[in-house]
Amino acid sequence: MRAHRSSVVAAIAVATTLTAVAGCAEKSDGKSTGGKGTIEVTATDSECTLSAKEFPAGHVQFAVENKGSTVTEVYVYAPGDRIVTERENIGPGTKVEITAEIKPGAYEVACKPGMKGHGIRQQVKATGKGAAVKRSPKLDAAVAAYRKYAQEQADQTIPKVKKFVDAVKDGDVEAAKKTYALSRVGWERTEPVAESFGNIDPKVDTREDGLAGGQKWTGWHKLEKSLWEKKKISGDDKKLADQLMTDLKDWQGRVGKAVINPTTMANGAKELLDEVATGKVTGEEERYSHTDLIDFHANVEGAQKAYELLKPVAKKNDPALVKELDKQFEAILGQLDKHRDSKSADGFASYDTVGKGERKTLSDNVNALAEPLSKLAAAVAVTK
Template sequence: MRALRSSVVTAVAAAAALAAVAGCAEKSDGKGSDAIKVTASDDACEVSAKSFPAGHVNLSVDNEGSKVTEVYLYAPGDRIVAERENIGPKLHASITAEVKPGTYEIACKPGMKGDGIRQKVTATGKGATAKRDPRLDAAVAAYRTYVQEQADESMPLVKKFTDAIEKGDLKAAKKAYAPSRVGWERTEPVAESFGDIDPKVDLREDGLAKGQKWTGWHRLEKSLWHDGKITAADKELAKQLTKDLEDWRKRVGTADLTPTGMANGAKELLDEVQTGKVTGEEERYSHTDLVDFEGNVEGAEKAYTLLRPVVVENDKALATDLDKRFAAVKKLLDGYREGDGFVSYDTVGKTDRKKLSDTVNSLAEPLSKLAAAVVVTK
C-alpha cells in the first residue's frame, strides 16, 4: 500500500532504523558484474545500460544517497514488473525479473515517495528461448487461480461492508471492515501491478497526489473510527469502492504473472508488513493491522509454497531457512489472536512491535533471494 511512504521515512530517519528496515539490503560487495547496475542517490538514478536482452534481467542496486530509497522496474502505464523497497544509505540490493521485449522505466525513489527519478530502458530481442521448468509453469497457473479466487471470495465480504455503510449501520460496518480486506492483502502486488486500482481503493491520506480525491477503504475507515459517523458522502464512497473492487476482480485474472514476479511479490508483501503493519500506519484508525499482517504473510507463503519444489532443487538451504522463518512469523502472530481475529494493534507495546519487526526482517532477508533461486539452471 503506497500511501505510507512519507510517514515511514520520518519514522526511520535515524541511521540505525534505516539499517533495521533494510530487509533484503546488504552492504555493497561489488558482485553481480553481469547485472545492470543501478546507482541511486538523493537526486539521481543512473543505470549502466539503457538497452539489454529481454528475458531474465538482474538489477544490482547501490544506494549512494543519504535517504532510504526504493527501486522500481515499470512497464508502460506504470505497471510494476519488479520493485525493491527499504534500501538504506550505502546499502546494496539485487532484483531479478523476467521481462518481455519492449520499453520500460527504472525508477529510483529517494525517501520512498513520489513518482521517482526515472530512466527509460529497452528490452530487446525475443526474450528467453530456453524451455522453462514445467513445475514453474504449473506454479504460475496455480497462483493465477489463487489470486482470482481471492478476488472472487472478497466481493461478498466487500458487499457486506459497503451495504452496512449504505444502511448507516456503524457497528456492522466496523465489524465487516477488516474481513473485507483480507483477499486484497494476500494478493496486493498483483493488484498494484495494474497501476490504477490501488490509488482508488487502498490509499492513505498522506499518500494523496496533489489534487487527488481520497477514496477507498481508508477514507471510510477514518469516518467509522475517527469521525464516528456515516455521512451521505460516505455512502457514495462505499458504492464507489464496490465498483472499483469489482474492476479488480474482473481484471486480476489477466495480470502478467511469472515465477520471478511471484517471488518478488512475496518479498513485496513482507515489505508491506514492515512499512505499514508493524508500524501501525496502515490501519491507524481501526487498529486492525494484525489482520492485514496475517493476510500479507499468507499471500507471501502461498507464492513461496508453489515455487518451493524448484527452490528445494536449486537451493535447498534457502528452502530450509524459509520454512523455518515462515513458521516463526506465524507462531509469533498466533500469540496475538483474540476470538476469531486479533487484538487491537494499539494494545501492542513497543517491545512487542520490535519483536514482530525483527521476526519479519529475519524472513524478509532470505525471501529476497527467492527470485534468483527459481531461475538457477544446472
Template sequence: MRAARLSVVAAVATAAALTAVTGCTEKSDAKGDGAIQVTATDSKCDVSKKEFPAGHIELAIQNKGSKVTEVYILFPDDRIVTERENIGPGTRQTVTAEVKAGDYTIACKPGMKGKGIRQTVKATGGKVGKRDPRLDQAVAAYREYVQAQADETLPKVATFVKAVKDGDIDAAKAAYAPSRIGWERTEPVAESFGDIDPKVDVREDGLAEGQDPATDWTGWHRLEKALWQDKKITDREKELADQLTTDLKDWQERVGKAEITPTSMANGAKELLDEVATGKVTGEEERYSHTDLVDFKANVEGAQKSYDLLKTVAQENDAALVTELDQQFAALNTLLDKYRADKPNATQYDFTSYDKVGKDDRKKLSDAVNALAEPLSKLAAAVVK
C-alpha cells in the same frame, strides 16, 4: 498500501510491447559484471546499462543516498514489472526479474515518495525457450489463487458496504477488516495494474500531489476514517461505499488476466513482506481502526502461498535457502499467533487491536519480518538458476 505510490496511468497496450515474459527465456548475463548496476542517491538514479538483452535480468542496487529508497522497473504506462522497497542508506540489494523486448523505465524513489528519479531503458532480443513445466504449473495455480481471492472478497465487501449504507457503524466496523483479507493476500498483483490500488487502498498521505482529500480520496481507508475517527456515516460515505464495490469489481474482472511469471510471484512475496515492514508493523496502515495485524497476517499468507508454489524448484536449486525460509515463515506465524484476540468465538483473523501492542512487542514483530524478508529476497534468483 504504502504511504505514497507512484502516480499511474491506466492504459491499454499491445501485448508484444508491454507484457512480461510468459515463457522461459535465455538469461541475459545477470551475474557479476552482467548485472545492471543501479546506483541511487538523494538526487540521482544512475543505471549502468540503458540497453540489455530481454529475458531474466538482475538489478544490482546500491543506495548511496541518505534516505531509504525504492527501485522500480516500469512499463511505459507506469504499470509495475517489479519493485524493491526499503533499501536503506549504504545498503545493497539485488532483484531478479523477467522482461520481454521493449521499452521500460527504471525509477529510484528517495524517501519512497513521489514519481521518482527515472531512467529510460530498452530490452532487446531475447530467445523464448521452454520453461520448466513445474513453474508453468506454479503460475497457473497462483493465477487461480488470486482469482479466488478476488471472488471471495466481493461478498465480504458487500456485507461491509451494506452496513455503511444502512448507517450501522458497529456492523461496518465488524465487517471492515474481513473485507480486506483477499486484497492484502494478493496486493502486488492488484498494484501491477497501476490504476486500481490508488482508488481502493490509498491512505490520505498517499494521495498524489494536487489531489483534494475531500473530493479525491476514495476507498477503504477513507471509510475507515469516517467510522473510527469521525464516528459518522453521511451520504458521502454511502456514495464511497458504492464506489468501492465498483472499483473492486473491476479488480475482480481484471485480476485473472494479470501478467504473472515465476519471478513476479517470488518478488511479489518479498513485496508483501515490505508492505508489512513499512505499513503494518509501524501502525500506519490501519491508523484509525488498528486492525493492522489482520492485514499483517493476510500479507504473510499471500507471501507463503507464492513461496509454497515455487518451493519444489527452489529446493533443487538452493536447498539451504528453502530450509531457512521454512524456519522463518514458521517463526513469524508462531509469533503472530501470540497476538490473537482472547474472546469467545474468535476466528483466525481476530487479533489484538494494534494500539494495544507495545513498543517492545512491535520490535519483536519487526525483527521477525526482517528475518524472513532477507532470505525471501533471494527466492526469485533461486527459481531461475
C-alpha cells in the same frame, strides 16, 4: 498499500535497516549489458546511475547499491505504469539484487526519493525475442496455481466487501466496523497482483498521507477514518462505498489478465513483507481501526502461498535457502498467533494494545524473513 510514506515511516524504516535506495538521475552510455543480464544501479540522495539503458530481454538482474542517506524505492514500469518489478526497503549503505523476467519492449525505471511521488524516471529497452527464458513444467504449474489462487482471493473478497458496503450504506457504524477488516483479507494476500495494474490500488487502498497532488481520497481508509475517528457515516461516505465496490469488481475482472511468472511471484512475496515493514509493524496502515494484525497475517499468508508453490524448484536450486525460509515463515506465523483474540471481529488483538517490546519482536521476525525471501527470485530463475 504502495503509496508514499510519511517522514515518520521513513525514519522508522532507516532505524530498522528496512529502508530503500535513494534518488535517481539518468547516466548511461546506452550500450547493452553484453549479455550478462545485470544492470548495475548506484544510488545517492540525488541521482541513480544505471550501467545500461538497453539490455537483452529474459531474466534480468538489477544490482542496486545505495550510497545515499535517505529512503527511496525502485520500480520497473511497463507502459501504463504497470509494475513489472519493484523493491522497497533497501537500506543506505547496503546492496541488493533484484531478478525479474522482462519481455522485449520499452520500459521506465523509476527511483523515488523518500519513497513517494512519481519518481525520477528514465527510459530503458529490453531487446530480443525473449526466448532465453526456459521454464520447467514445475514452474509452469506453480504459475497456474498462483493465478488460480489470486482469482479465488478476488472472488472471495467481493461478497465480504458487499457486507461492508451494505453496512455503510445503511448508516450502521458498528456493523461496518465489524466487516471492515475482513473485507480486506483477500486484497492483502495478493496485493502485488492488484498493484501491477497501476491504477486500482491508489483508488481503494491509499492512506491520507499517501495522496498524490490533486488526488481525491477514496477507498477503504477514507471510510475507516469516518467509522473510527468521526464515528459517523456521511452521504459522501455512502457514495464512496459504492465506488469501492465498483473499483474492486474492476480488480476482480482484471486478475485473470495479470502478468504472472515465477519471478513476479517471488518478488511479490518480498513486496508483501515490505508492506508489513512499512505499514503494519509501524501501525500506520490501520491508524484509525488498529486492525493491522489481520492485514499483517494476510500479507504473510500471501507471501507464503507464493513461496510454497515455488518451493519444489527453489529446493532443488538452493536447499539452504528453503530450509531458512521454512524456519522463518514458521517463526513469524507463530509470533502472530500469540496476538489472536477470539473476541475480536477479525480474530486478532487491536494493534494499539501491542506494546513496544512486542512490536519490536514482530519487526525482528519480519527482518529475519525478508532477507532470505529477497533471494527467492534468483533461486527460481536458475536453470539446472
